[in-house]
Amino acid sequence: MLVSLALMLMILLVGVVNAGADSTSITEKERLELANKLWGTDITYGEYIGQLFPEAYEKSPNTATKTYYDMKVVWMDPSEESSDSRQTFSGSTGERDIPYLGIGDSDLDYDGSEITYKTWNRMVLPTPYTIIPSMSVLAHLWRDDGDEEIVGIEFESKNNVYKIEAKDTYDYSSPAYYRVIGQYSGIFPVGVVPQTFAGVDSTNWEYVS
Secondary structure: OHHHHHHHHHHHHHHHHHHHHHHOOOOHHHHHHHHHHHOOOOOEHHHHHHHHOHHHHOOOOOHHHHHHOOOEOOOOOOOOOOOOOOEEEEEEEOOOOOEEEEEEEEEEEEEOOEEEEEEEEEEEEOOOOOOEEEEEEEEEEEEEOOOEEEEEEEEEEEEEEOEEEEEEEEEOOOOEEEEEEEEEEEEOOOOEEOOEEEEEEEOOOEEEO
């Protein structure tokens, strides 16, 4: 009798744990559907990341995470051509006027039936190894086969870093046009103005056959 009760209790506990895990999980299909639905809307980075990657906020948000809820997402029209995908973000200290400069870019490559896409950021000034409180990047792989849609998405966020990269692969089965649109955001050290940065970069459309 005691053994049976113990087994029942273990089953109930496992169910509760699994239910808790499911409440913060999201399938890849659901994530892509949500990303396409939210694209271009009035939303903050915290809200956007929290919906697409809820596991990123499973624990209580820290100071850096909370800041992302005050930063609006920067969008671009996926049909818009880009002359240069590389972007910069910058700030400076007040009294000593020390420049803070970073670069961000997105890349697309393919081999056989696999596309590799990524978005990255890294610091340049005051040094290439200057650590800042937080960086966050989102890489979106867009496909145009008559209809433009996001078919791949990858996210990375880290605190106290000088570079960051979000990278993933996508298996394609038929020819189409593809491009990567990357979104980046981050927080400079205290005393740097502006305190935060955000932007968008992209590759141009490329025909993959």
